[in-house]
Amino acid sequence: MIVHFIKCEDYQAVEKKLLPVLEGYSSLFSPGEKVLVKPNLLSARKPEEAVATHPKVVEVVLRFLKDLGIFPYVGDSPAYGSLQKVLQVSGIWEVCQKLSVPAVELNEPVEVDGQRYKKIRISSKVFDFDKVVNVAKLKTHSQMVLTLAVKNLFGCVPGIEKSGWHIRCETNENFAALLVDICLIVNPVLSIVDGVEGMEGNGPANGKKKKFGVIVVSSNPFALDHAICLRLNVDPFLVYTVRESIARGLVKDYSIDGDWSSSIELPVTVPSLPVKGPLRQIARMIVRVPKISKKECIRCKICEEKCPAKAIDLSRSDIDYKKCIRCYVCHEVCPRGAIELVRRIFI
Known part of the structure; x- marks a missing residue:
């Protein structure tokens, strides 16, 4: 192969x-x-x-x-x-x-x-x-x-x-x-x-x-x-x-x-090292979450429609982090890059 x-x-x-x-x-x-x-x-x-x-x-x-x-x-x-x-x-x-x-x-x-x-x-x-x-x-x-x-x-x-x-x-x-x-x-x-x-x-x-x-x-x-x-x-x-x-x-x-090689900047959501065992639960408490940029958002509602957890309410430019599952689908589908990924601590 x-x-x-x-x-x-x-x-x-x-x-x-x-x-x-x-x-x-x-x-x-x-x-x-x-x-x-x-x-x-x-x-x-x-x-x-x-x-x-x-x-x-x-x-x-x-x-x-x-x-x-x-x-x-x-x-x-x-x-x-x-x-x-x-x-x-x-x-x-x-x-x-x-x-x-x-x-x-x-x-x-x-x-x-x-x-x-x-x-x-x-x-x-x-x-x-x-x-x-x-x-x-x-x-x-x-x-x-x-x-x-x-x-x-x-x-x-x-x-x-x-x-x-x-x-x-x-x-x-x-x-x-x-x-x-x-x-x-x-x-x-x-x-x-x-x-x-x-x-x-x-x-x-x-x-x-x-x-x-x-x-x-x-x-x-x-x-x-x-x-x-x-x-x-x-x-x-x-x-x-x-x-x-x-x-x-x-x-x-x-x-x-072939002898190609390169480098790549990984997403901010990626831990610097694989997290295993009990530390995994701690790592999940300190995560990147989506945040709507009111300046960039054009209210197309694609993120609201595609959010699997139904956590987004664009009428209030709000994300319910109790519902958010951090799948980042909203960030993925936003046509204007209006979803930022910011750090938040969950306890």
Whole structure:
């Protein structure tokens, strides 16, 4: 098993850099297959904002599959906004039209059982395809620390179902277990992470854009995420999904192709070291919580609508911290970056 680190400084070079590596995975596919290509389509953001997978990366993946005689489709279920709007703003709709590739919204959930969680409602459309290709974005995540290949597949859960899982899981560790379950169920045959440009700080939507200059490819999403952590000098045990993957023995032995390395500023919500045992409860008493910036807020009410705990009342610009579960969904979906993450002590 190999994790490929492909140095790529700008999106104009993606085809030249990425295609030769993809061709090494041609044997994973057979002519005539239907393949779902799952990018990161979090919300309606322009390509230069580094929130969604860049359209050039998606285009190269689609061309690669079509040249193999595959019938690719692009699909996702955005955190908010219609798939059509997100595709158009992200630039991926133009690619789909140019290549005559259909787009499919991952809705119509069906219950499936994971190793840890039962009755996970995943889009039934995922199972209409012969294979899944996972095309993620290299970004930080205020809840999970990093959002890479494993986290990207949460988009296979229809948007209306997502909020309930934050309540059901209760802790970051449990939510990571859910994400690993979903990744195992969807079982992508190939995972690609767009890190030409990504995000650091308080991602995944309102952090700081950063040029990482890399595309990462592997047939194993768990090994891929683990390898990226090491190359970013991030302790893998700090990243909840990677920690869970290691605990389940899913990070198999792998080799590295490519000498890329970089650094990343992690979210302010991340402890400087993994907190274990009795200290974990103490750490949870001193946490970052969302706070509405009255200056930046435009009262769009997306945060209020998407808050799983129903803790936000925009009529009073108020967050009920007795209800708040610190999932940071409000921070993630705010289109104006009007949700700050501030320190608060809970006793």
